[in-house]
Amino acid sequence: xxxxxxxxxxxxxxxxxxxxxxxxxxxxxxxxxxxxxxxxxxxxxxxxxxxxxxxxxxxxxxxxxxxxxxxxxxxxxxxx
Amino acid sequence: xxxxxxxxxxxxxxxxxxxxxxxxxxxxxxxxxxxxxxxxxxxxxxxxxxxxxxxxxxxxxxxxxxxxxxxxxxxxxxxxxxxxxxxxxxxxxxxxxxxxxxxxxxxxxxxxxxxxxxxxxxxxxxxxxxxxxxxxxxxxxxxxxxxxxxxxxxxxxxxxxxxxxxxxxxxxxxxxxxxxxxxxxxxxxxxxxxxxxxxxxxxxxxxxxxxxxxxxxxxxxxxxxxxxxxxxxxxxxxxxxxxxxxxxxxxxxxxxxxxxxxxxxxxxxxxxxxxxxxxxxxxxxxxxxxxxxxxxxxxxxxxxxxxxxxxxxxxxxxxxxxxxxxxxxxxxxxxxxxxxxxxxxxxxxxxxxxxxxxxxxxxxxxxxxxxxxxxxxxxxxxxxxxxxxxxxxxxxxxxxxxxxxxxxxxxxxxxxxxxxxxxxxxxxxxxxxxxxxxxxxxxxxxxxxxxxxxxxxxxxxxxxxxxxxxxxxxxxxxxxxxxxxxxxxxxxxxxxxxxxxxxxxxxxxxxxxxxxxxxxxxxxxxxxxxxxxxxxxxxxxxxxxxxxxxxxxxxxxxxxxxxxxxxxxxxx
Numbered sequence: 180x181x182x183x184x185x186x187x188x189x190x191x192x193x194x195x196x197x198x199x200x201x202x203x204x205x206x207x208x209x210x211x212x213x214x215x216x217x218x219x220x221x222x223x224x225x226x227x228x229x230x231x232x233x234x235x236x237x238x239x240x241x242x243x244x245x246x247x248x249x250x251x252x253x254x255x256x257x258x259x
Numbered sequence: 260x261x262x263x264x265x266x267x268x269x270x271x272x273x274x275x276x277x278x279x280x281x282x283x284x285x286x287x288x289x290x291x292x293x294x295x296x297x298x299x300x301x302x303x304x305x306x307x308x309x310x311x312x313x314x315x316x317x318x319x320x321x322x323x324x325x326x327x328x329x330x331x332x333x334x335x336x337x338x339x340x341x342x343x344x345x346x347x348x349x350x351x352x353x354x355x356x357x358x359x360x361x362x363x364x365x366x367x368x369x370x371x372x373x374x375x376x377x378x379x380x381x382x383x384x385x386x387x388x389x390x391x392x393x394x395x396x397x398x399x400x401x402x403x404x405x406x407x408x409x410x411x412x413x414x415x416x417x418x419x420x421x422x423x424x425x426x427x428x429x430x431x432x433x434x435x436x437x438x439x440x441x442x443x444x445x446x447x448x449x450x451x452x453x454x455x456x457x458x459x460x461x462x463x464x465x466x467x468x469x470x471x472x473x474x475x476x477x478x479x480x481x482x483x484x485x486x487x488x489x490x491x492x493x494x495x496x497x498x499x500x501x502x503x504x505x506x507x508x509x510x511x512x513x514x515x516x517x518x519x520x521x522x523x524x525x526x527x528x529x530x531x532x533x534x535x536x537x538x539x540x541x542x543x544x545x546x547x548x549x550x551x552x553x554x555x556x557x558x559x560x561x562x563x564x565x566x567x568x569x570x571x572x573x574x575x576x577x578x579x580x581x582x583x584x585x586x587x588x589x590x591x592x593x594x595x596x597x598x599x600x601x602x603x604x605x606x607x608x609x610x611x612x613x614x615x616x617x618x619x620x621x622x623x624x625x626x627x628x629x630x631x632x633x634x635x636x637x638x639x640x641x642x643x644x645x646x647x648x649x650x651x652x653x654x655x656x657x658x659x660x661x662x663x664x665x666x667x668x669x670x671x672x673x674x675x676x677x678x679x680x681x682x683x684x685x686x687x688x689x690x691x692x693x694x695x696x697x698x699x700x701x702x703x704x705x706x707x708x709x710x711x712x713x714x715x716x717x718x719x720x721x722x723x724x725x726x727x728x729x730x731x732x733x734x735x736x737x738x739x740x741x742x743x744x745x746x747x748x749x750x751x752x753x754x755x756x757x758x759x760x761x762x763x764x765x766x767x768x769x770x771x772x773x774x775x776x777x778x779x780x781x782x783x784x785x786x787x788x789x790x791x792x793x794x795x796x797x798x799x800x801x802x803x804x805x806x807x808x809x810x811x812x813x814x815x816x817x818x819x820x821x822x823x824x825x826x827x828x829x830x831x
Contacts, residue, residue, distance in 0.1 A: 182290055182300075185308055185440050192279045192444060193451070196272055196610060203268040203606025221606035224455050231451075 186239035193232030200225030262412030263600050269609030276448070276613045280429055280620075283440050287433030294652035297434035298632045299366060300535040304436070308443055309541065310548025313532040315442035318449060319399050319622020323560055323615065324406070328591035330557075330564025331581070333503045333756075334474060334488030335830055337564070338557040339510055342491070344519030346550050346823045350816040352524040352533075353546040357812075358801055359703055360530060361542040363792050368527040369637040375702045375793045377710035377784070378641075383717060385637035387691050388527060389630055393663050395688075396626035397670020403619035404671065410596045411612070419671050422616075426624050427664045430631075431657045435535055438628040442532075445617035446552075452614025453559050453595075459602040460566035463575040473569035478502075480572065488565065491830045504734075504753030505760060513760025517767040518689065521696035528629040540805065543812040550819045554826060567594045577601065623667065631659035686728065686740070686759075693763040694720020694770030701774050706794045710784060712777035720770025727765040733758045 204222030291297050304312075329337040365371040369388065373381035404418035429437045464470045475485035487494045487501050494501040495510060505513075523529060523546070533545035571581045571589065579601050584590045599611040635655045640647055647655070698717050701708045729745035733755040736742060742758060752758040791797045803811040809818070 182303065182436055182440075183286060185443055188279055188283060188440075189444055189447060192276070193447070195275055196613075199268050199271055199275070200606045200610060203266070203604070203609075206605075218459075220455055220459065220602075221604055224451075224607055224610075228451060231447075 184239045184242060186235040186242075190232045190235030190239060193228045193235065195232075197225045197228030197230075197232055200228065263410050263608070263612075265411065265609065265612075266605030268606050269612065272606075272609035272613055273616070276617070277425060279444065280425060280441050283444075284429030284432035284437045287437045287440070290436065291432075291434050291653070294635070294649050294656060296436070297653050297656045298628075298635065299531075300434070300436040300439060302535060303537050304439060304532075304535045304541075306536060306541040306544045306548055308439060309532050309536040309545040311446045311552070312439040312442040312535075313529055313545050314549035314553050315446040315449075315621050316438075316529055316532055316625035317622075318442075318446065318618050319395075319625070322556075322622075323449070323453075323618045324402070324592055324595060326557075326560040327564040327567070327594040330561035331568040331589070331591045331594055332564070333501075334478075334565055334568075335491050335557075335561070336495075336501060336503050336505075337561045338491055338826075338830065339514060340519075341554055341557050342823050342827050343510060343515040345523060346554050346819060347515065348519040348523035349546040349550040349553065350819055351520060352530070353543050353550075354812050354816045355795075356524055356699070356703060357533060357543045357546070358539065358798065359793055359795075360534060361536075361539050362798070366534075366636050367633055368525060368530055369633060371793070372698075372702075372713070373637075373641075375785075375790070376708075376713040380698075380710060380713045380717065381637060381641070383714065384695065385633050385641075389633050389638065391688060391691065392528065392626040392630040392633070393666040394670045396623045396630070396663065397667035398674050399619055399622040399626070400667055401671040401674040403616065405675075406596060406615070406619075409593075410600065415675070419668060422620060422623065423664050423668050426620055426627060427660060430624055430627055431660045434656065435531065435628050435632070438624045439532060439535060441624065442621045445621040448610075448617045449614045450552075450559065452611045452617075453563070455607060456595075456598055456602060456611060457559060457562050457566075460563055460570075460579075460598060463577050463579060463602075464566050464569050465575070469575075470566060470569050473573045474565060477568055477572045488568075491827065493831060498753050498757060503756050505757045509757055509760040509764070513764050517693045517696060517763040518760065521692035521694075521763070521767070525692065525695045525699050527633060528625050531629055531632060539801065540810070540812070544810070544815060547812060547815045547819055551822070554819070554823050563598055564591065564594045567598060627660060627663045627667070630663040631656050634659040634663070689759055689763055690721050690724040690728075690766060693724060693766040697767050697770035697774060701771065701778075702794070704795045705775075705778075706787070706790060706796050707778050707783060708774060709778045709781045711781045712774045715777045716770040716774030719773040720766045723769035724762050724766035727762045728758070731758055731761070 200221050204219050204225055295301055326337060326340070360368070360371060363371055363374055365374055369381045369385035372384050400419055400422055403422060404415045407413040407418045408415050429441060433440070461467070461470065464473060471489045474488040478485050478487040481502060483500065483502060484494060492507070495505070495507040498504050498506045498509075533542045536542040536545050567579070567581050568589075570579045574580060579598070581589045581591070581597060582593060595615065599608060599615070603611050635652055639655050640652060644651065694717055697720060698713050702713060726745070728742050730743070730747060730749045731752060732743040732748050733741055733752045741755065742748075752761065787797055803813060805811045808814040
């Protein structure tokens with residue numbers, strides 16, 4: 180028996196949340212004082228989250244290609 | 260406090276998160292075919308997943324809200340909970356204790372006690388642990404509902420029942436695996452939600468040097484030396500020299516040894532995550548994998564508190580300040596919510612609030628999964644239905660999840676009516692966990708320890724903790740729940756923290772001494788053969804056959820200790 184590779188839902192969660200935050204960034208009022216201290220933090224952090232999500236998905240895909248889909252339960256770990 | 264108005268995107272982020280949490284439970288349901296799958300994840304979890312879950316199960320309300328509040332109240336000394344307390348204990352459990360937990364094939368910590376000692380010691384631990392977990396879960400639920408009511412204006416009842424239903428669904432569907440997978444996602448969300456908050460706060464306060472300068476003002480305003488909030492060891496020579504009111508001996512013995520080892524080495528809530536790992540080597544590496552991010556958590560949860568108090572004392576460019584309570588004192592518990600509200604625009608605000616809710620829910624889920632396992636294996640199967648079929652145990656696990664959640668909801672409402680219930684629970688936890696570590700230490704490393712001695716020592720330790728608490732008080736105590744309930748106060752401590760540390764020291768020492776004395780006076784009932792795999796001297800030592808050093812638990816443990824030593828020196 181094996182479970183699914185956790186990096187798949189983790190990757191998708193970060194891609195979806197990152198995309199939502201980037202979208203919010205287009206409407207963010209960037210001011211020099213107060214909120215976010217003059218940075219469009221939505222845009223920057225949303226993009227970073229998408230990047231992290233893509234890396235997780237790539238790692239999961241690479242593992243599945245290498246070991247086959249039946250062994251995904253061990254993904255990211257080892258059997259030692 | 261005026262509630263935060265959530266934007267459409269913030270709401271969407273919360274909905275997406277809940278959909279993923281429940282989705283994981285539904286996908287995992289088809290894998291739950293036996294009680295081992297449900298309670299122990301079929302012992303198939305990879306090291307990194309078990310490690311992050313080990314860390315995340317402890318990331319409840321107390322960790323996020325409490326550590327930020329302590330950061331504001333005591334400064335960088337709060338990091339001792341990690342750099343003196345948690346990390347050495349995690350290395351110890353990985354290197355020395357995990358071989359017994361995992362190798363004995365016990366399914367829970369109380370079951371290990373039965374194998375090593377006897378039924379009565381198991382029963383005492385199982386009963387106290389089961390009660391503590393459901394109450395902890397309920398109090399986590401109460402704290403979350405209270406916070407959501409305060410910062411978002413959400414109805415208390417809706418928050419309690421919504422969180423209860425979500426946790427109930429994903430645990431009853433996917434068991435421990437579902438809890439573990441969600442805990443890992445929650446870990447990454449918490450990091451993603453709070454890291455930009457620390458960055459923006461530090462920028463506002465003028466970087467590390469600006470923070471130190473302002474913390475100097477905070478310290479002198481409270482009549483301490485100017486570095487008392489920004490040096491972790493320098494002012495620990497005397498209890499009166501630092502805001503925590505604790506000297507180095509109480510810190511090293513009370514927190515560093517007894518309380519931290521008592522929690523990280525014996526609490527089934529965290530041990531269960533390591534026991535779900537796919538091999539002995541993976542189980543031993545689990546706490547060590549957790550220790551690396553854990554040692555960096557002060558920067559994520561304590562630093563915001565230090566930034567908040569510094570900006571409250573000496574305002575920054577953005578005008579952030581902590582609010583006051585009704586009695587005029589600063590409300591330290593609102594550090595994280597107030598910073599989220601102040602620094603985050605709509606979008607990332609939704610992420611921050613999701614991270615906050617994730618931390619509360621991971622705390623709740625951790626308690627409920629530990630409860631359903633201990634109830635099913637150590638109470639139901641042990642005393643009510645010893646010959647129960649595996650399918651009955653699986654059914655009972657799901658039923659126990661429902662019952663555990665219902666009791667948690669009851670505890671949440673109970674807590675709402677009694678202000679001191681949280682303090683009381685923390686106190687009882689300290690009473691139970693501190694002596695338990697002495698029982699384990701002697702049980703695992705001294706073969707002469709007998710079952711009668713373990714049981715008597717444990718009860719004596721709990722009693723000693725209660726007596727010490729009843730005869731002492733922290734300065735300025737107004738209620739008997741803070742101590743002094745035996746009618747005569749022998750010692751006034753400079754803070755509650757100092758009182759807690761000394762209570763734990765008394766409890767541990769009493770349990771240790773009584774267990775040794777009773778062991779010498781009674782006869783061991785279990786033979787050496789029966790104790791093989793349960794006691795250090797009677798267990799073949801594990802040869803570390805890994806070729807790379809970072810996969811060998813001992814070497815990895817040493818590496819973790821060197822890292823934490825460096826952190827202690829940097830922030831000395």
